[in-house]
Amino acid sequence: MLACASRIDVEHAGGAYPIFIEPGLIHAAAEMLAPYARNDRLIIVSDGQVWAAQGPRLRIGFAGAGIALIPIIVAVGEQAKSWSVLINLIDRLIALGVERTDTIVAFGGGVVGDLTGFAASILKRGCTYIQIPTTLLAQVDSSVGGKTGINVQAGKNLVGAFHHPAAVLIDPTALDTLPERQVKSGYAEIVKYGLIGDAGFFNWCEAHGHAVIAGDLEARIHAIRASVAAKARIVAEDERETSGARQLLNFGHTFGHALEAETRFGSALLHGEAVAIGMKLAFGLSVELGICGKEDPDRVSEHFG
Numbered sequence: 408m409l410a411c412a413s414r415i416d417v418e419h420a421g422g423a424y425p426i427f428i429e430p431g432l433i434h435a436a437a438e439m440l441a442p443y444a445r446n447d448r449l450i451i452v453s454d455g456q457v458w459a460a461q462g463p464r465l466r467i468g469f470a471g472a473g474i475a476l477i478p479i480i481v482a483v484g485e486q487a488k489s490w491s492v493l494i495n496l497i498d499r500l501i502a503l504g505v506e507r508t509d510t511i512v513a514f515g516g517g518v519v520g521d522l523t524g525f526a527a528s529i530l531k532r533g534c535t536y537i538q539i540p541t542t543l544l545a546q547v548d549s550s551v552g553g554k555t556g557i558n559v560q561a562g563k564n565l566v567g568a569f570h571h572p573a574a575v576l577i578d579p580t581a582l583d584t585l586p587e588r589q590v591k592s593g594y595a596e597i598v599k600y601g602l603i604g605d606a607g608f609f610n611w612c613e614a615h616g617h618a619v620i621a622g623d624l625e626a627r628i629h630a631i632r633a634s635v636a637a638k639a640r641i642v643a644e645d646e647r648e649t650s651g652a653r654q655l656l657n658f659g660h661t662f663g664h665a666l667e668a669e670t671r672f673g674s675a676l677l678h679g680e681a682v683a684i685g686m687k688l689a690f691g692l693s694v695e696l697g698i699c700g701k702e703d704p705d706r707v708s709e710h711f712g
């Protein structure tokens with residue numbers, strides 16, 4: 408385990424798991440993942456873009472560790488969260504002889520994490536998995552808290568399971584190869600943590616959001632740590648979204664999911680873009696209902712531009 412990595416623990420009914428946040432973690436992942444490699448191999452689920460951009464950094468660390476990385480590459484984009492891709496993934500994992508004692512690594516954005524986590528939850532009645540999120544959205548939201556699943560005709564994330572990873576390894580330098588549109592999409596989820604309960608953090612976003620988007624490493628680390636810590640607190644309080652606390656994390660998502668469904672989960676609207684619009688719409692509705700002053704939506708709209 409890396410001594411230098413900053414660590415936030417997520418507590419849940421079944422125990423707890425660590426989230427490590429440290430630049431360079433992908434390169435050093437072999438050291439952390441070696442104990443999870445059965446028969447000197449580790450199965451990595453990724454998509455073609457992430458594997459091309461970040462796979463070589465992961466491989467370097469494993470080269471000297473005597474552990475074979477076995478990549479399974481799934482389609483890029485939200486449409487990979489589907490029955491057909493899930494079935495194909497499960498078939499390939501079974502063909503590889505995966506046992507319940509194996510650990511599957513999800514290496515990619517929210518789609519890869521949600522899909523892999525769900526596959527791990529049902530394969531052999533539940534396998535261990537680890538998340539290495541490579542998009543800002545996955546690092547600050549979807550890799551934390553154990554929600555896994557796929558989309559179906561009737562809507563987003565309607566089939567899935569709560570299945571926590573054994574660990575999450577967040578390397579902020581993975582974002583260096585991420586297109587700006589994807590960074591902005593993830594940034595919406597960061598702002599969400601300010602809007603749902605931390606006015607001071609929203610003030611910080613107003614002052615430093617441009618630095619997060621522009622690639623300032625310190626700003627990114629601060630934003631990721633603050634977001635993960637906020638989510639870990641909420642998940643510990645309301646793991647299964649039954650008492651209301653976790654519902655806060657869905658702020659802007661009701662409108663957002665409707666917009667995503669309307670655009671058929673395609674690339675016309677990324678998840679974070681839909682959530683940003685959804686949060687603005689939710690503020691607008693709150694003004695209409697008389698439960699929110701008009702100055703708040705103006706500030707949010709101005710921040711998102």
Ligand code: GLY
Nearest residue numbers: 552554653656657
């Ligand atoms: N992304 C919302 C949640 O994890 O509850």
